Every structure is written in structure tokens, then in C-alpha cells.
Amino acid sequence: MEHVLTGGxxxxxxxxxxxxxxxxxTPATPAVExxxxHLDGFPGAPRHLGRDDQGRQVLEYIPGTVGDLPETNHELHRVGRLIRDLHDALQDFSPPPDxxxxxVIPPDREDLVCHHDLAPWNLVxxxxxxxxxxxxxxxxxxxxxxxxxxxxxFVSMTRTSDPHTDAPRLRALADGYGLDDHQRAELPEHIGAHTRGMYDLLRTSKEEPWTRLYAEGHADHWGPAADYVERHLDVWRTALR
Incomplete structure (x- = not known):
């Protein structure tokens, strides 16, 4: 029996x-597979199990909770460590030539195949x-x-946030990842640029689902969130030193 999974x-x-x-x-499915x-055996990603008789991608189902924000710095540290382990596991991945x-948001550079949507709604x-x-x-x-x-x-840097609360949370995530001094200096601007990029995608895209999400008001979250991140760059830099 099939059960529709909602929330995405x-x-x-x-x-x-x-x-x-x-x-x-989708056209991207073979590359994702x-x-x-490549990640088979890495506990932080679901196993790919092939295709079914309808041609659909088949993945391991992971029972658990989804969408919870980390409540403590310890949990944020764990998220940072998980992302570091994931990136390390992907470092030697060679994509198929085709x-x-x-x-959907152009990255700063292309030196690693990444997830591009590491967020509470995608963490089981x-x-x-x-x-x-x-x-x-x-x-x-x-x-x-x-x-x-x-x-x-994961830090939940939004227009209603308090930078003095978010700063130690950001530090916990960065410490869990194990950023070096150069990466710590660069991260705040990357957060601002990526958040702004999400707002620009919603504002300018003519494709679904982005036009629908824009109509539903999602840009009203991302625009002010980008303003908030950019307004407090000095706070983030100080926290990460």
C-alpha cells in the first residue's frame, strides 16, 4: 500500500x-543515484535501492522526526559534525560524465558535489x-x-531573531564542522549571499514551484532574513573568531 508523504x-x-x-x-535522478x-554505507544519507516496476526511484525510508530546530548548542555541534562528515565522504566522488x-541557486564555486538544501526539513x-x-x-x-x-x-537566522542568541548557535555549528580560521572569516558573507540568493530565486523565477511559493509569501520570509544576516555581519565575524 502506498502512503503519500507530505511536507515538501x-x-x-x-x-x-x-x-x-x-x-x-527527473533528468537529475541518474546523477543523484x-x-x-557513492555514499552507500554512510549513515547520514539514505540508501539508494534502484527503480521499481513503475520506473520510480526507490530509497530507504528512515523513520524518525523531521523539521525540528536544534534546541541546544550541543545539537548544533552535532549537525555541524554531520555536515563535515558528509562533505568528507563526498570529497572523492567523481560524477558520471553525462x-x-x-x-537552483548558483554557488560561489564548484569544487565539491553538495546537497544544497541542508535544513531541518530535510534532516530525519x-x-x-x-x-x-x-x-x-x-x-x-x-x-x-x-x-x-x-x-x-539550523541556527534559524530570521527577521525576528536576536543576534546575541544566534551568535553562539552559529559558533556551535562552525565548531562542530571544524572550520579553520580562513573559513570562519568567509562564512558570514556566504550566509548572507546564499540567503539573498534564495530570495532572488523566489522573486525572479518563472518556473514552478518557485512561482507558487512566491505567491504563497515565502519571499516575505527570505528577504527580511537576508537583511537580518547582512545587517549583523560583524556580530557573526566576532562570534566565529
Whole structure:
């Protein structure tokens, strides 16, 4: 029996069948499957299990909670460590020569294939592992670009936030990742640029689901969030020293 999985803004017709998830195939699916095959055995990503008789992508279903913001600095440190382990596991991944990706916000550079949507809504907290799901937007990027989006979303840097609360949370995430001094100096600007890039995507895209999300008011979150991050760059720099 199929059970529709709800909660995503982008992927359509995603269902659970027993201990598996079935997703429609897109032009990027073969490249994503190669990436997940490379990560087979890494506990922070779901296993790719092939295609079903309808041609859908089949993935391991991870039972657990999704969408919870880290409540403590210890949890943020764990998220940072998980992202570092993920990036290290991807460092030697060689994409297929005909790989097609679906990266919607241009990254700062392309030296690593990244997830590009590391956020609470894509983190399953299972009883024995934390797993990043929804790899449809994976593609070339960089460690800091991927981490910048995670920082904004997991720290929850929004227009209603308090920078004096967010600063130690950002530090915990960066410490968990193990950023060096140069990366710490660069991260705040990357957070601002990536957050602004999300707002610009919603504001200018003529494609679905972005036009629908814009009509639903999502840009009203991302624009002020970008303003907030950019307004307090000195606070983030000080926290990361």
C-alpha cells in the first residue's frame, strides 16, 4: 500500500511503500543515484535501492522526526559534525560524465558535489542516526556554500531573531564542522549571499514551484532574513573568531 508523504515544497508524488520511499524520476535522478551509491554505507544519507516496476526511484525510508530546530548548542555541534562528515565522504566522488544536476541557486564555486538544501526539513532524526534526505537538488558547489545555507536554517537566522542568541548557535555549528580560521572569516558573507540568493530565486523565477511559493509569501520570509544576516555581519565575524 502506498502512503503519500507530505511536507515538501518541491518534490511531487513522493510515497512510502513499506520500508521504502518512491520518487518520480527527473533528468537529475541518474546523477543523484550515482551520488547516493557513492555514499552507500554512510549513515547520514539514505540508501539508494534502484527503480521499481513503475520506473520510480526507490530509497530507504528512515523513520524518525523531521523539521525540528536544534534546541541546544550541543545539537548544533552535532549537525555541524554531520555536515563535515558528509562533505568528507563526498570529497572523492567523481560524477558520471553525462551528469545532469538541478542546482537552483548558483554557488560561489564548484569544487565539491553538495546537497544544497541542508535544513531541518530535510534532516530525519532517527533513534540511532541523523540522516539528510531529499537529494534532488544536489550538484556542484562548495563546502562553505552548502554550510552557509545550513547555518541560516539550523541556527534559524530570521527577521525576528536576536543576534546575541544566534551568535553562539552559529559558533556551535562552525565548531562542530571544524572550520579553520580562513573559513570562519568567509562564512558570514556566504550566509548572507546564499540567503539573498534564495530570495532572488523566489522573486525572479518563472518556473514552478518557485512561482507558487512566491505567491504563497515565502519571499516575505527570505528577504527580511537576508537583511537580518547582512545587517549583523560583524556580530557573526566576532562570534566565529
Amino acid at each position: 515544497n518541491v518534490a511531487a508524488a513522493v510515497v512510502r511503500v513499506g520500508d521504502t520511499v518512491r520518487k518520480p524520476v 550515482a551520488l547516493l551509491n 551528469a545532469r544536476w538541478h542546482v 532524526r532517527a533513534h540511532n542516526r541523523w540522516v539528510f534526505i531529499d537529494w534532488d537538488g544536489a550538484g556542484p558547489g562548495s563546502r562553505l556554500w552548502d554550510l552557509a545555507y545550513a547555518a541560516q536554517s
